[in-house]
Amino acid sequence: MNNAFRRLATTLAGSVLVAASNLAYADLSLLPLPEDFTTRMTVEKKYPMVLDGFTRLSDNEVTDFYQSKLGEPLNITSDIGRFTLFYDVNGHPVRISVYQRDEWTEISAMVSAANE
Numbered sequence: 001m002n003n004a005f006r007r008l009a010t011t012l013a014g015s016v017l018v019a020a021s022n023l024a025y026a027d028l029s030l031l032p033l034p035e036d037f038t039t040r041m042t043v044e045k046k047y048p049m050v051l052d053g054f055t056r057l058s059d060n061e062v063t064d065f066y067q068s069k070l071g072e073p074l075n076i077t078s079d080i081g082r083f084t085l086f087y088d089v090n091g092h093p094v095r096i097s098v099y100q101r102d103e104w105t106e107i108s109a110m111v112s113a114a115n116e
Contacts, residue, residue: 027045028109030090036057037053037054039053041053047112050108054101054104055105056103059099059100061105066096070087074086081099083097083099091114092114093115094109095109096108097109
């Protein structure tokens with residue numbers, strides 16, 4: 001009987017540690033990217049995570065790409081030629097800014113910690 005309690009306690013402690021490490025560790029894998037995306041900068045492993053880079057898709061094609069992958073955004077804002085799409089992805093607030101620069105389109109994304 002004592003061994004059963006020890007195994008249960010060990011299993012529970014292991015589960016708590018795994019769950020805590022999953023909460024502390026962050027990665028950008030929940031964010032889909034166009035095939036030709038070239039990463040310029042990333043800040044990950046800790047929230048908020050940031051990703052910045054370029055694609056040869058037009059700003060409209062990038063917007064369509066994210067709508068096809070993530071659905072309709074919760075909100076869209078526009079400021080001086082930059083579109084920003086707001087999503088909730090698996091409980092994480094996500095902001096994706098899209099800016100057309102000649103033949104390249106810049107994509108900047110920020111993923112915040114999950115909403116409680």
